Amino acid sequence: MKFKRAYYIIPISLLFHLVTINLMSYVLTPDTYINAFSIIYLNTTWIMVTHMLNFYPTARREGFMTNLSNFLRVFFFYALAYFALFALLGHNPYSIDYLTMVYLFMCVLFTLYRMFFFWARNKYRTSGHNYVKVVVIGRDKNLKKIRHVFDNSNFGYWYLGYFDNSISKSPTYLGDIRSAFTYIFENDIDEVYCMASRLSKEELQQLMSIADNSLKRIKIIPDNKELISRAMSIELYDSVPVLNLRASPLELxxxxxxxxxxxxxxxxxxxxxxxxxxxxxxxxxxxxxxxxxxxxxxxxxxxxxxxxxxxxxxxxxxxxxxxxxxxxxxxxxxxxxxxxxxxxxxxxxxxxxxxxxxxxxxxxxxxxxxxxxxxxxxxxxxxxxxxxxxxxxxxxxxxxxxxxxxxxxxxxxxxxxxxxxxxxxxxxxxxxxxxxxxxxxxxxxxxxxx
Known part of the structure; x- marks a missing residue:
């Protein structure tokens, strides 16, 4: 059986991190691990920090370097919580240099696990597991660009082809747009990507209705007039999508x-x-x-x-x-x-x-x-x-x-x-x-x- 999604990834990652924190504390700083308060504090603060920073939910296209800034933010904020523990205990049998070394060692183990995780996930996906089946409705200049994403085996997409009212001899052409609706259900398609430039208002509304009444993920690729670039981001003002033309990490x-x-x-x-x-x-x-x-x-x-x-x-x-x-x-x-x-x-x-x-x-x-x-x-x-x-x-x-x-x-x-x-x-x-x-x-x- 080839699994499309691996729901156990987040629990395993959380378990590894908590085991690492507890094992490191028990072995390297045993004097701070002899009471229930320290144990509960170390585990609870990790769960709270990672939850607030949305650390564990991973996007399908995420890699080791993709969300590295959030990874470092977790290190920073958990460090504040970690060192605050010794102030709360009222006594510190270890030097600050030693505690810093322990924490850095802990961060190294987390980083090595992150490297191993993405390596193992990529191997798993290239062997045909943890994939989603996708089709595209409509063909414009964006089709070639998004195909580069689908063809990357590390992302776990299984691209089956596209639909368009303009008949094509391409081996990935599956038929006209009307025939797409039947194909989606007969072939158990997981995600449907729609080119807004090639669809009428009625066709888009029909696709949205399918999305609302089935377990199909419908994603719209906007008619961007060739304006979209990697520096842009979409922001929501209530329900109005707004393009930020020059997004930068330094805006945060x-x-x-x-x-x-x-x-x-x-x-x-x-x-x-x-x-x-x-x-x-x-x-x-x-x-x-x-x-x-x-x-x-x-x-x-x-x-x-x-x-x-x-x-x-x-x-x-x-x-x-x-x-x-x-x-x-x-x-x-x-x-x-x-x-x-x-x-x-x-x-x-x-x-x-x-x-x-x-x-x-x-x-x-x-x-x-x-x-x-x-x-x-x-x-x-x-x-x-x-x-x-x-x-x-x-x-x-x-x-x-x-x-x-x-x-x-x-x-x-x-x-x-x-x-x-x-x-x-x-x-x-x-x-x-x-x-x-x-x-x-x-x-x-x-x-x-x-």
Whole structure:
């Protein structure tokens, strides 16, 4: 027998997580596991956190990386509950370092289980189990796109074909739309996908009636006029579906909060541990090298195209071109000390003050001069999309090689493309990756760092 759905997946996952929590507590922190309160607390808080964050119900198309942000949210909120237990107990026989190690070990086991779960599920589905039979009613440009989803064996779809009033010799053509209604019941179809562009109002109403009076799942693919993109999301305002044309993970309050907390911690660390001694050192060296102030400040456009003062260590002689002309290779304005500062990206470090006060973020699109924003918003498609989020000291475009001088039009076009990708795919893990690569490139030295 080939099972279409595996209802035991969620109970098994919950059982594994609870067994892991209890076993780890019993073995590694036995002094906190000797009373009923601790046992009930550890298990109940896990169930409450995972329930509130809708952790266990998994979509058919979900993979290891699909909902990873929610997975990390569970880790974060359960950590708060886990460490709060020791405050509630009134005594703590273990050091905070040891408890942190225990909790991290627990998270590693959860992650390994998640990896194993999706690996096993994919193997199970590719062997012909846990599938749903689907057909499509109507054929338009979206049919080819959705076929790519159905043909992915990891998702567990069994695509049987499509119906359309335009006769076709395609091997997956099953007949006209009217014949679809009989076929759906005779072949025990689980899900029916309907192209709204190819169906009349009466046909859609008939399909909705079938959905309301049977155990068939009817899904409508809207007539999107080729507007739908991966960055869009559908939001419900009461019963009215609304398309959000530029959805981003950073629109979520928790994501904004996590990113801001990280910015404050990271920037204050750099200010205290690095800039506190580096600033006077650069000031002394600069006095021997060239005349002018220690800091260079410039009006740049930030989030929502609002202007702010961006700070850097001065690396050039003072000139009237500073607000209109980017640094170029072998630029005569750059001082001897400035070449070192720019080559190592040390000149950018004062921007951590901008991060601390909230004008910038550690990671985000690099802020441009007001002059260049006015220039590129007219000549580069989607240029202003990058202003939906705070500018950063470093960004995805920079680690991909698009930093510094704009030599060709493709330089700014690709920079904007990576900035938009970052906006749409942001995660805290992506930020960590960008920071790591930025530090690595600074140590290694970059060709375009001049």
């Amino acid at each position: 309050e928790y994501a904004t909060m996590v990113k801001r907390i990280f910015d404050i911690i990271f920037s204050s660390t750099v200010i205290i541990l690095v800039l506190s001694w580096l600033t006077p050192l650069v000031y002394i060296l600069m006095k021997f090298d060239s005349k002018g102030p220690l800091f260079f400040r410039q009006k740049r456009h930030g989030v929502n195209r609002e202007s702010f003062w961006c700070y850097k260590f001065r690396s050039m002689t003072q000139s009237n071109e500073s607000d209109t002309m980017m640094a170029t290779k072998n630029d005569m304005r750059i001082t001897r000390l400035g070449r070192i500062l720019r080559k190592t990206s040390i000149d950018e470090l004062p921007q951590f003050y901008n991060v601390f006060i909230g004008d910038m973020s550690v990671v985000g699109p690099r802020p441009h001069m007001e002059f260049h924003t006015e220039q590129y918003e007219k000549s580069v498609d989607k240029y202003l999309v990058r202003h939906f989020l705070k500018p950063g000291i470093t960004g995805l475009a920079q680690i991909k090689g698009y930093r510094g001088e704009i030599v060709e039009q493709s330089d700014i076009v690709n920079r904007v493309r990576y900035d938009i990708f970052y906006l749409e795919k942001w995660s805290i893990l992506l930020d960590f990756r960008i920071i790591y690569n930025t530090v690595f490139n600074a140590v290694k030295g970059e060709e375009r760092a001049y």
